[in-house]
Amino acid sequence: MGFHLAQANLSLLRLPPSAPQVAEYVSALARINALADRAPGFVWRLREPVSADERLVLNLSLWTSYRPLHEYTYRSAHGHFVRRRHEWFEPVTQPSTVLWWVPAGSRPTVEEGLARLRRLRRYGPAPEAFSVRVRFDPAGHRERR
Numbered sequence: 001m002g003f004h005l006a007q008a009n010l011s012l013l014r015l016p017p018s019a020p021q022v023a024e025y026v027s028a029l030a031r032i033n034a035l036a037d038r039a040p041g042f043v044w045r046l047r048e049p050v051s052a053d054e055r056l057v058l059n060l061s062l063w064t065s066y067r068p069l070h071e072y073t074y075r076s077a078h079g080h081f082v083r084r085r086h087e088w089f090e091p092v093t094q095p096s097t098v099l100w101w102v103p104a105g106s107r108p109t110v111e112e113g114l115a116r117l118r119r120l121r122r123y124g125p126a127p128e129a130f131s132v133r134v135r136f137d138p139a140g141h142r143e144r145r
Contacts, residue, residue, distance in 0.1 A: 001103055001104060001105075002103075002104040003100060003102065003103060003104060003138040004043050004062040004063060004064060004065045004068055004101070004102055004104050004106075004145050005062065005064070005065055005069060005099055005100075006060070006061070006062055006099065006100050006101070006102050006108045006113070006115070006116075007059070007060070007062075007069060007097065007098070007099055008058065008059065008060050008098050008108070008113030008116060009057075009058070009059040009096055009097040009098075010056070010057070010096050010117060011056075011057045011058075011085070011089045011090075011096060012055055012057070012087060012089060013025075013054075013055040013056075013088060013090075014055075014066065014088060014089060014090055016054055016055060016100045017054055018056070018117065021088075022088045024088075025081065025087075025088040028081065031039065032077065032078050032081065033045070033060070033076075035076055035077060036061065036072055036078070037071070037076060037130070039068060039071070039072040039076065039115075040068050040071070041063050041064040041065060041067070041068020041069065041071075041072075042061070042062075042063060042068065042072070043061075043062035043063055043064060043124055044061065044062040044107060045057070045059070045060065045061040045062070046059070046061070046110065050110045054099050056119070057089075058110065058113065058114075060108060060110060060113045062102065062107070066099070066135060066143075067085035070132075085087065093119070093142045094121050095120050095121055095131055096117075097117075097131065097132060098113070098116045098117040098119075098120045098129050098130070098131070099129075099130050100116050100128060100129055100130065101127075101136075101137075102125075103136040106115070108114060116128070116129040117129070127140035129131055130138070
């Protein structure tokens with residue numbers, strides 16, 4: 001049995017999605033999500049809203065490994081929006097993205113993603129919840145750069 005890399009990212013829009021100041025971001029969502037759906041290494045993503053607070057944005061997805069996730073996040077058109085996130089989202093002083101491995105064929109839940117993010121924030125990177133900069137392989141060994 002193989003593994004997939006789970007990714008959860010939590011952000012808070014500065015303004016409601018209907019505000020003109022976030023229109024560029026909101027109008028690009030369908031196109032950028034479709035880009036993810038076609039990206040090499042993409043497995044699955046959560047498609048429904050997770051909160052009654054329309055400003056809360058949770059991305060939850062699965063990838064075959066870190067490299068394709070990195071390529072999509074930073075090297076595709078999505079990277080343009082990552083570099084400009086400060087225009088649309090509240091500043092984050094603690095990790096907002098968490099990674100962990102799941103058995104292939106399983107799907108993480110919203111609750112699991114949020115729990116993994118809380119764990120990373122509280123204890124730092126570990127095989128159960130790690131960051132983009134400090135990663136672990138499916139066997140729990142820290143990856144070397």
